[in-house]
Amino acid sequence: MRKKWIFIGAAFALAMTLTGCRDNAAASIPQQSSQEQTQMIPMEEAQEAALKAADIVAADADISATTLSEVAGVACYKVEFTSGEYAYAYTINAETGAVMEMSSQEQNAQASGTQTETADPAAPAPAQNATGTGTVDEAAAQKIALEHAGVKAADATITKSKLDYEDGRQVYDIEWYAGGAKYDYEIATDTGEIISSAYEEKTMGADSKNVTVSEADAKKTALDRVSGATDKDLYEWKLDYDDGRPEYEGKIIYGGTEYEFTIDAATGSVMEWDAEKVR
Structure with a gap:
């Protein structure tokens, strides 16, 4: 009988020892941080995404900085570069490579702090009227709309061009016909940004x-x-x-x-x- 109790006691002690080993082993395994689990794209890929969104080839761009940061809890690269007369800043999602934000600024206007921001990489550079006040006049707004649509002024019949308001923002509402199609654009008067554009084939x-x-x-x-x-x-x-x-x-x-x-x-x-x- 004494031998039986000795055997049971030894078995219990061995089981507790093995359990402790498993616990210690699990505790010793380092846990991956959320940053280590997140797969981020290389910095070069973020630069390529920014240039592609701006429709600028690498040979025509001078990249001044690429920094890794966080926007609204999302890891992102901020890519800054210049090309021609403009300076650009793009925020690229570090996980997907998607464009989150962008801004463009005329280099000779940097001293005055004038800047145009838009979330649409396809939007044209801001235009100025003859007075150089940084606002867009009616003729410039029509030019922006026609160029974005790929329509020559000589081929367009403008049926409406007037000042209006969209969400409290002053815009030019411009409509015209060309090639059997109807176009409708809204251009911001302060920056030349395309607020909305519509196209309808009439033929x-x-x-x-x-x-x-x-x-x-x-x-x-x-x-x-x-x-x-x-x-x-x-x-x-x-x-x-x-x-x-x-x-x-x-x-x-x-x-x-x-x-x-x-x-x-x-x-x-x-x-x-x-x-x-x-x-």
Whole structure:
């Protein structure tokens, strides 16, 4: 009987010893920090993303600084560079490579502190009127809108150009027709920023029930119009019919701008295009 108790006691002591070893071993394994678990893109990739968003080739840019920081709890790179007459600052998500913020500034205006900021990398550089006050006059606003749309002034019939307000901000509301399409733009008077832009094809495509344009080709047509956007930036997509004509309808959200569009599924042409800043 005494031998049996000795055996049970020894077994219990051994079990406790093994349990303690497992606990100690687990405690000795270092836990990875959240930063170590997060995979960040290389600094060079962030620089490439900033230059691509600005539509500037590396040979034409002088990168002055690239720093790693944090914005709203998200790790990001701030890439600063100059090209031509402008200085740029881009904030790039350090995990995804997406553009979070950007700003551009005329180098000869740095002393005065004049700066233009926009979340849309495709927006044109700010324009000034002849008085040099830093505001945009009507002619300059029309020029910004036409150049963004890729329409020559001689080919456009402007039907509306007036001062208006959008969310308490003064803008020029400009509408015109060109090539059978209607364009509608809002340009901020203080910076020349494009607040919204819309495009509608007035001459419709082939009245056919046959879908001859693939979904992949239609998506490429839409994404090619938004520099830097990829499939992951498509938030809505569907095939629909309008009076028997097939068309793709979709939405892209990228760089602080929401784009809604309609593409003729029989011809591949963009029938409607609307872009608006999101806050």
